[in-house]
Amino acid sequence: MTKEQFKEYVCKQIDLMDNSQLQEFSEFINSNSTNQEHVGEELIVIKGEFKKLTKLVSSMDKKFDEAKKQQQIDELKIFIEFDSFLKNSKDAIESLPKASLFNKAKVNRSINSLQDGFISISESYEEILKQIGIERVAKIGDTFDSNLHEAVEVIESKTTQDSTIVEVLEEGFIYNNKIINYAKVKVNRWKS
DSSP: OOHHHHHHHHHHHHTTOOHHHHHHHHHHHHTSOHHHHHHHHHHHHHHHHHHHHHHHHHHHHHHHHHHHHHHHHHHHHHHHHHHHHHHHHHHHHHTSOSOOSSSHHHHHHHHHHHHHHHHHHHHHHHHHHHHHTEEEOOOTTOBOOTTTEEEEEEEOOTTSOTTEEEEEEEOOEEETTEEEEOEEEEEEOOOO
């Protein structure tokens, strides 16, 4: 067997080996001539370096995936801001007086048109959230869950079940089973 043929044989075999087989192969090479021993040792070192590089690439790939997921979450935060805008706008319209001394009917029609417009925008927005996979994590009547909700206000009412959300003050969202915004809620807590 020539030196080139031996190198080719060793390269093919070394790619298929695990650590124990690699040790046996090293012993086989040590039992042969000096030139073959030198080539075998070089290939063993290369195999070790290759394993290190494989681990490094795998680690970098995981970090890249994590960074990509975080970037997606950061990009989705604009939806949270828009949701807050919608809620505040809807609340502002609902707080407008329903009647006025001047053109009472005209003011009421304008207010109703604005309310209908915001309802339509809200419904479209909810559909967009569903399509991109964002889910709300709180609604009135849900049981408080510290993994999803942040209790910013507590009431004590014996007519409402303990640990029940009675008001959602700020919406919370999850995306791909990861919380991107905790819901700020008012919770009923009472001791019987």
